[in-house]
Amino acid sequence: MQAxxxxxxxxxxxxxxxxxxxxxxxxxEGPLFLNEPATVSxxxxxxxxxxAIANLPATDANLLxxxxxxxxxxxxxxxxxxxxxxxxxxxxxxxxxxxx
Numbered sequence: 001m002q003a004x005x006x007x008x009x010x011x012x013x014x015x016x017x018x019x020x021x022x023x024x025x026x027x028x029e030g031p032l033f034l035n036e037p038a039t040v041s042x043x044x045x046x047x048x049x050x051x052a053i054a055n056l057p058a059t060d061a062n063l064l065x066x067x068x069x070x071x072x073x074x075x076x077x078x079x080x081x082x083x084x085x086x087x088x089x090x091x092x093x094x095x096x097x098x099x100x
Contacts, residue, residue, distance in 0.1 A: 043051075075083075088094075 041048075
């Protein structure tokens with residue numbers, strides 16, 4: 001009898017806990033700001049880009065300088081594939097999955 005009461009109490013607790021969160025909006029649903037009129041921007045894409053560059057975020061992250069320079073590779077794709085085939089033939093095993 002006591003096991004049945006424990007199971008019933010667990011189910012009721014879960015039901016009542018769900019009701020406590022029912023009045024809140026789900027993620028991404030609110031607030032909607034429906035009373036604000038829709039406006040059309042008069043700026044061009046280039047003007048917006050220039051404003052974004054001029055007014056960087058107040059954080060330390062400089063997104064424009066964060067891109068690493070791409071250096072030209074000295075080997076071709078075909079050479080890399082051939083080296084990979086040779087390494088696999090020589091017994092190299094790619095580490096993947098849980099063993100990596």
